[in-house]
Amino acid sequence: MSGFLKIFGWPILLALVSLIGLVAALIGDGAWDGLSWLCLAAPLAVLVWVLLTRRG
Amino acid sequence: MRPATVRIWSLVHKWTSLICTVFLLMLCVTGLPLIFHHEIDDLTGHDRWRPANPGGPMLTYDQVLETALKRRPGEVPIFMSFDDDRPVVNVTSGPTADAPGSRMTFAPIDRTSGDPVPPTPAGGVMDFILQLHTDLFLGLAGMLFLGAMGLLFAASVISGIVVYAPFMRRLPFGTVRASRSARVKWLDYHNVLGAVTLAWVLVVGVTGVVNTLAxxxxxxxxxxxxxxxxxxxxxxxxxxxxxxxxxxxxxxxxxxxxxxxxxxxxxxxxxxxxxxxxxxxxxxxxxxxxxxxxxxxxxxxxxxxxxxxxxxxxxxxxxxxxxxxGDYGGLPLKILWAVLDLITLVVLGSGVYLWLGAGRRKPVAVTPDEARA
Structure with missing residues (x-):
């Protein structure tokens, strides 16, 4: 199980956060839009972080 | 996973990708300006238009309809729609009510005067891009074909998740071995970029398939x-x-x-x-x-x-x-949509690159075993 999470932990987490982001803006305006932007920007932030720290 | 299982999933990943990639590249390229359709319309004059009699009395819908049909003798009304940001009513007419889209006429009309509203200068280009993106100019058959490509793409993404596992067994998430061969480096980019865009690409892909079934x-x-x-x-x-x-x-x-x-x-x-x-x-x-x-x-x-x-x-x-x-959460959502679209283009491009390189060097340069090294 830990092997599975080691491989898929990050992708699953980012997918769940993205899905919350995709649905949030459909539910409401204002704060819901803000939540949507945060959640869809999160995977991009993680991408920037790994490219800065794990590229060698 | 047994090596034979991995081999089957790699074959699925390879062939579903090979068939759909050229169409997905087209969809990502044409989709990019379409995300900003509204903004492009505004930039090219849509929001500079002013009603003839701002604040004046508005024509009734019946009057607008009569005005529109007078300009299209012999035609019948098909649809009427309403702009939410300006007093404009759009009348779609055609030779018969069940005429195909190509024979319909779309006429925006100023509700304060009955004057026709001029089309936006970029309208023609954007319509061309939209049509290419929607049905390759082939009508229903083209739409359904792109829907089938979308299904193959979804299968390619899912098989991609499976074949991702053996490569990543010994690598921390997001590792890019940039100092190794170009092939190893682009494999790593393909993996990390695909992994972070996974949910978005599946949702946009599957909803695209549903749209082809409209x-x-x-x-x-x-x-x-x-x-x-x-x-x-x-x-x-x-x-x-x-x-x-x-x-x-x-x-x-x-x-x-x-x-x-x-x-x-x-x-x-x-x-x-x-x-x-x-x-x-x-x-x-x-x-x-x-x-x-x-x-x-x-x-x-x-x-x-x-x-x-x-x-x-x-x-x-x-x-x-x-x-x-991606038009339901303001401009920031559209910008995120565009960034994710561009990343998807890189995933598609690197996929093609990895496939092109696959036959060049034998034994295959990057096997799961090598990935462990």
């Missing part, structure tokens, strides 16, 4: 719920004189208080029966804005026949549109 889904609604409404009219000629459109809209709004008019489908058109105005109303929250409900108004008497809830498939279709277009 025609069949709408036809099934017509054949089901709408057919029972037109049964009492069996054998009757089309309406001889048309009831007031304004009265029909008022009747529909009285039946669904608090909702706004989205569009009206005229008798015989793709979204109504041969004997009704279908007045589609939608709510005002982001969710209900996308879920329109029609009131069917007898086009001859102006009486309300029924208010309908759309069937499940039609609702799925309605919600697939915003989730595909």
């Amino acid at each position: 025609g069949p889904i709408t036809d099934s609604w017509k054949a089901g719920a709408l057919a029972s409404l037109s049964a009492p009219y069996q054998g009757k000629p089309p309406p001889a004189r048309m009831a007031s459109l304004d009265a029909a809209v008022r009747t529909a709004q009285a039946a669904m208080p608090g909702m706004e008019v989205q569009f009206v489908a005229f008798p015989g058109s793709g979204y109504s029966t041969g004997h009704h105005y279908a007045v589609f109303l939608h709510g005002t929250t982001p969710l209900t804005r996308h879920l329109a409900r029609p009131a069917l108004i007898d086009a001859e008497t102006g009486d309300l026949t029924a208010v309908q809830d759309m069937p499940l498939l039609s609702k799925v279709l309605s919600l697939s549109q915003p989730l595909h277009f």
